């Protein structure tokens with residue numbers, strides 16, 4: 127069986143703010159915080175999937191920047207690929223999440239990240255300029 131790819135967007139706004147989204151489902155993950163994204167459809171380009179998911183989940187257009195790391199481990203049969211993004215237009219709304227939060231420097235660990243996302247946040251923290 128081939129690996130199912132999940133793509134996620136680390137949306138960065140001025141001041142080093144990072145968008146975190148609180149999952150609504152499934153029960154095992156509900157309440158945990160993640161980077162917006164979702165599964166790549168069969169035959170779909172990964173970056174196109176990322177842009178689609180941000181549109182569907184947040185109602186925004188994102189500009190996709192550099193990849194964060196290679197593949198991040200998820201549960202068996204899944205792999206997560208992550209990109210830094212910026213907002214091209216729109217204001218994020220929680221259309222499929224319980225809540226959204228912009229985390230500024232010093233707040234990056236104020237939410238209960240999903241297990242897979244905590245090391246991603248640590249890597250992102252080192253990529254963002256410190257001022």
Ligand SMILES: Nc1nc2c([nH]c(=O)n2[C@H]2C[C@H](O)[C@@H](COP(=O)(O)OP(=O)(O)OP(=O)(O)O)O2)c(=O)[nH]1
Nearest residue numbers: 132133134155160161162163164165200240242243
């Ligand atoms: N989107 C996203 N999913 C993550 C992250 N971290 C993490 O463990 N996951 C897991 C949760 C899910 O098991 C899987 C992604 O599934 P999803 O529910 O977001 O995918 P989807 O939007 O395509 O949803 P669906 O149509 O299958 O319901 O990856 C993350 O940062 N972002």
